[in-house]
Amino acid sequence: MSKSLQAIRGMNDTLPEQTPLWRYLESKVSRLLDNYGYKQIRMPIVEFTELFKRSIGEVTDIVEKEMYTFEDRNGDSLTLRPEGTAACVRAVLEHGLTGGGQVQKLWYIGPMFRHERPQKGRYRQFHQIGVEVFNLDGPDIDAELIVLTWRLWGELGIRDAVKLELNSLGTSEARARYRAALVEYLSSRLGELDEDSQRRLKSNPLRVLDTKNADTQAVLVDAPKMVDYLDEESRVHFEGLKARLDTAGIPYTINPKLVRGLDYYSKTVFEWVTDKLGAQGTVCAGGRYDGLVEQMGGKPTSGVGFAMGIERLILMLETLEQIPEEIARQVDVYLCAFGEAAELAALALSERVRDQLPNLRLQINAGAGSFKSQFKKADKSGALYALILGDDELAQQVVGVKPLRGQGEQQTIAWDALAEHLATCIVQG
Numbered sequence: 001m002s003k004s005l006q007a008i009r010g011m012n013d014t015l016p017e018q019t020p021l022w023r024y025l026e027s028k029v030s031r032l033l034d035n036y037g038y039k040q041i042r043m044p045i046v047e048f049t050e051l052f053k054r055s056i057g058e059v060t061d062i063v064e065k066e067m068y069t070f071e072d073r074n075g076d077s078l079t080l081r082p083e084g085t086a087a088c089v090r091a092v093l094e095h096g097l098t099g100g101g102q103v104q105k106l107w108y109i110g111p112m113f114r115h116e117r118p119q120k121g122r123y124r125q126f127h128q129i130g131v132e133v134f135n136l137d138g139p140d141i142d143a144e145l146i147v148l149t150w151r152l153w154g155e156l157g158i159r160d161a162v163k164l165e166l167n168s169l170g171t172s173e174a175r176a177r178y179r180a181a182l183v184e185y186l187s188s189r190l191g192e193l194d195e196d197s198q199r200r201l202k203s204n205p206l207r208v209l210d211t212k213n214a215d216t217q218a219v220l221v222d223a224p225k226m227v228d229y230l231d232e233e234s235r236v237h238f239e240g241l242k243a244r245l246d247t248a249g250i251p252y253t254i255n256p257k258l259v260r261g262l263d264y265y266s267k268t269v270f271e272w273v274t275d276k277l278g279a280q281g282t283v284c285a286g287g288r289y290d291g292l293v294e295q296m297g298g299k300p301t302s303g304v305g306f307a308m309g310i311e312r313l314i315l316m317l318e319t320l321e322q323i324p325e326e327i328a329r330q331v332d333v334y335l336c337a338f339g340e341a342a343e344l345a346a347l348a349l350s351e352r353v354r355d356q357l358p359n360l361r362l363q364i365n366a367g368a369g370s371f372k373s374q375f376k377k378a379d380k381s382g383a384l385y386a387l388i389l390g391d392d393e394l395a396q397q398v399v400g401v402k403p404l405r406g407q408g409e410q411q412t413i414a415w416d417a418l419a420e421h422l423a424t425c426i427v428q429g
Contacts, residue, residue: 010124139240
């Protein structure tokens with residue numbers, strides 16, 4: 001007997017009852033970004049593998065262990081994008097969007113792919129909303145990115161459940177000095193580090209700071225701190241960022257161990273974290289990457305951005321029960337028609353109502369059926385009201401309006417007055 005076809009492990013279907021919440025979140029974010037002057041860009045989900053090796057770093061966990069890489073029929077090595085920043089930088093370079101110092105404020109949305117161990121809030125195909133800004137090098141744009149996410153948390157009703165952590169990684173020169181001091185310190189206590197941290201010490205020592213191992217964390221208590229190695233430019237930049245966040249009234253914590261998992265970050269790094277999702281505590285993260293465009297073959301161009309995981313934000317909304325009532329209800333009005341003549345009239349009437357109320361979610365019964373069966377479907381749809389159109393109503397050019405959720409008695413409304421009546425009912429409902 002053949003094996004039944006299933007989705008790939010860690011790559012999930014989003015079912016019809018789940019998509020309304022996704023659309024709600026996506027619309028909230030897109031409207032907010034529009035209001036802040038950001039423009040959407042859409043990139044392919046497959047890129048040349050070299051793009052990610054050059055941008056993310058060949059000795060990162062993503063490149064070494066997690067990328068979905070394959071050869072196409074031409075023998076080219078291609079990779080399903082594991083993150084969005086590198087692809088966005090490639091796009092702006094290829095199309096000359098940052099030439100001549102042009103400021104670009106961009107955002108994107110879509111699936112990313114990493115071969116990780118699937119668990120709640122962490123999947124092999126996951127979805128991100130990302131924001132990237134080019135050719136603005138001051139702390140004001142860093143602050144704007146954080147302020148707009150703070151506003152989003154407020155609009156979603158999850159502001160009290162997230163906390164902002166900040167750090168500065170300085171310039172590449174400052175990081176090199178700090179890296180040398182950190183390696184010297186950790187090398188002297190090599191036997192106390194966990195196996196993964198010992199490996200990272202040789203390839204990417206800053207990632208040791210990110211360890212979850214309790215014994216290694218104890219070793220790090222007395223380790224050198226990045227703040228003591230910051231160059232003056234980065235120090236001034238960081239102080240400017242903090243001053244703006246203080247002015248905006250946004251609370252934050254300085255986390256000297258915050259380094260992010262990608263090689264291209266410099267100066268500002270930040271994460272919005274929560275304790276409501278168990279092990280998957282980061283819901284949005286980003287920072288500055290002033291050297292990345294040049295590293296990828298462009299002219300020196302400052303850059304800063306962030307990415308937020310849609311699955312984790314959805315999980316947050318569900319966990320905190322911040323799902324608006326209208327999201328659960330997908331139909332406002334369900335039109336029941338009995339008999340062929342009534343069905344024909346119902347089609348014309350429903351389209352007339354839609355012309356007058358373009359935002360009304362009106363579902364017309366399909367497949368005929370008895371009075372009982374149509375009302376059962378009307379109730380199952382979640383609609384607030386059922387419209388009744390039979391031979392008697394057809395003869396009088398009226399329609400019955402029956403509340404389905406306890407909003408009063410059934411009424412009889414003339415066709416010409418139906419749209420106005422529904423507008424009042426739905427607003428009141």
